[in-house]
Amino acid sequence: MPNVILYAGLGSELTCYRVDAHAGGLRRQGSVTLPAEVQYAVPDRSAGHLFVASSNRNNEDSPNGAVHHLTTFRIAADTGLLTQVGAPGPLPDRPIHLTADGAAAHLLVAFSDPAGLRVYKVNADGTPGEPVPQADPIETGIYPHQVRVTPDQKQVILVSRGHDPKNGKPEEPGCLKVFDYRNGRLSNEASIAPNGGFGFGPRHLDFHPTGPWIYVALERQNRLQVFSRQNGRVSDQALFTRETLADPARRGRRQLVGTVRVHPSGRFVYVANRGDATVEEGGQKVFAGGENNFAVYRIDAGTGEPALIQHIDTGGIHCRNFQLDSTGRLLAASHIQPVRMRRDGEVVVVPPCISLFRVGEDGKLTLLKTHEVAITGRRIFWMGLVEV
Template sequence: MTGKVFLYSAVDNVLTQYQVDVASGVLERRCSIQVPAKIQYAWPHPSRQYLYVTTSNGGPRVKSDYNHVSAFAIGPDGALTQHGNPQPLDRRAVHMCVDPTGQFILNAHNHPMSGITVHSINADGTIGKAVEQPHSLDYGIYPHQVMTFPSGDAALIVDRGNKPQSDKPEDPGALRSFKMRNGVLDVGNVAAPWGGYGFGPRHVDFHPSKPWLYASDERMNRLYMFRIIDGRIEQEPAYTRETLADSKSVAARQIAGPIHVHPSGRYVYVANRADHTIERDGQKVFAGGENNIAVYVLDQDTGEPQLMQHADTHSFHVRTFACDPSGSLLVTASIKALSVEVGTGLKEVPAALSVFRIGADGSLDFMQKYDVETSGNELQYWMGIVSAK
C-alpha cells in the first residue's frame, strides 16, 4: 500500500485527477482526460486498479443516443488510461456500481424505461459483454440508484418515484431488491413503506458490518434506517429522521441527496441541496434554502441515528461527496455556479470541491474550498475518491 489517495472530478466529458494530501486536506490538481460523452457516474474496481465510467449525451428525462460504459486503468500516480474498448448502452444510465467480487458492472436506467443492465468484467479488468437477462422484472417508476448488497448475491434499485404534479398524482417510491447469480437478475423483494406514498428514496448506503441500510429521501427530506433480516429489507424503517436544520421553512426545490456511512460505521452523512433561483435585474439569483451536510451519530447496538451537526458546504447543490478510505476527510462536489445577493450587489459562487476534516466524534470542520470551472450548461456531475493499490 502506497498510502496515496486520488480524487476524480467530472465536468461534462472531462475527468480531472487530484492528488489528495490527507494530513493537510490539500487537493493538488494533476491531469485531465476526455471520455466519450458527459460523465453520469463512476465506480472503482475492488482491486482499486480500474475505474469504470458511464457516459451519455443525454440528461435527466432527455433522449440520448450515445451511451457507453468505459474502463480506465489507474496508474501508480493516479493517472487514468483507457483500458479496453467502451461498451455501448442502449440508453442513459443514471447510476452505476461494481459488485463486491469485481466480476460485474450494473447500470441503472430510468428513461425512456426503467431497468438494470449488467456487464461482465474480464479477468484483466476490461469490460466484457452484456449479461442476457431472461426474466422480465419490475424495476419501478423512476430508479435513481443501483447497488449490490454486501453479500454480492442481490442487487437493489432505489426507486424514487415522483412527487405529485398539477396534472398527475404521485408516483410511489420503493426499495426493490433482486436476486443475482452470475450476473443474472431474478425476482426479489420490495420494501415500500406506506404503500410507497410519501416515500421518495434517492440513494442508500449499507453499514460496513451490521445488517443496516440507510436511505436518503429526496422528496421528503428525511433519513431512514432499515434493518435487513435474512437478506430482506424490512417493510418499515426502524428509524426516521429529518435531514434539514429547519424542516418547517422548506424552500422551493429543497431536496435531500447522496448519503454515505463513515468507513468506521459510527456516523452517517446526508447532503441537503437547494438551487432554486429568482430573477433580479434580469439575472438568476439564489432564492434560499439549505446547502449542507447533515451529520448523524449511529447507536452501535440499534443503528439509531441521532443528528449532531449541519455543516455548510459553502456551495450550491452538492450532487456527490465522498470520504477518503481512512475516514479522515470528507469532500463535497457542487454541480454549478450560482449568483447570490451580497448587500446591494451580486456575487457568483463557482462550483467547488469543499474539503472537511472529520473529527474523532464524526463532526465536520470546514478546511478549504477549490473552485471548479463550469461554463455554460456544464455541470460537475460526479466526484469520487480512490486509494492507491
C-alpha cells in the same frame, strides 16, 4: 494515510487530482476525455481499474442525446493517472448510476428514464462485455436512481425515487427493489414500498459495515430512514425516521436530499441537503435560498438509531456528490454548477467547487478548504475518491 486521488467529471473531461488530506489541498495531475458527459464512475476493489458511465442526454438539459457508453480506465498505482483500456462499450440509454460486484466480474447499471437495470459482464482485460441475460423480466419501479450490491454479495438493491405531483399529474410512488444475486443473475424480486410507496422517495442508500442496517436518503421528503436487513430480507417498514433539514419548517422552496454515506467505523452517517431554487431578479435567475449542508448523525451501536449531532455548510450550492476516504478522516464534496446569489446587496456568481473536510473522532466535520473549479459551460456531475 493512503495516497488519496480525487476524480471529478468536468463535463466530458475526467480530471485527476492528488489530495493533501492534512491541509485540504488539491493538485491537478491530468485528465482524460470521455465520449460524452461523465455520469458516474466506480473503481474495482483493488483500485486497478475505474469504470466510467457517460452520456450526452441529461434529462431536460438535452433530452434527445443518443451517446451513452461504459469506458474502462487503468489506474496508475503511483499517480492515479488514467489510461483507457479498449473501446467504450455502448449503452441503450443514459446511465444514472453503476456499481461493480465484489470481484468486479460484473457491472450493474441503473437507468432512470426509461427505467431499467442491466448487468454487464466484465471481460478479462477489464473492458465492459455483453449484458447478462436475465431469466425473469425486471420490474424497476419509477425513476431508478442507484443500484447497490449488498456487502455479502448475495443481493442487489435498486433505489427507485418516484415523482412528486406536478403539473396536474399525481404522485408516482417510490420503492426499493430487492433481488437475489448470483454470477450476474437477478432473481426473486421483492419490493419495499411503505404506504404503497406514496410519501416515500428514496434516492440513495448505504450499508452499515457491521450491523444489519441500511440507511436510506429520501430525496422527496428530506428525511433519513433506517431499514434492517437480516437473513436476506429487508424490513417492510423503516425502523427509524429522521428529519435532515436544520429548519424543516421552511420547506416551501425546492429542497432535496442527496447522497448518504456511512462512516467506515459504522459510528456515524452523513447526508447532504441540497437547495438550488431560483427567482427572477432583473432578468436573471438568482438563488432563492435553502439549505446546502451536511446532516451528521451518531449511530447507536446496538440499535442502528441515528441521532443528529451537527449541521454544517457543504461549502457551495447543490452538493451532488460526496465521499469519505477509507480511514474516515477525510470527506470530499463537489458542487455541480455556478449559481447567482445576492450577497451584500450585489448579485455575485458562486462558482462550482470542491470542498474538503476533516472528520473528527466525534464524527463532526471541519472545513479544510474550498477549491473553485473553472468549468465554463460544463458541470461537476460526478466526483469520487480512489486510494492508490
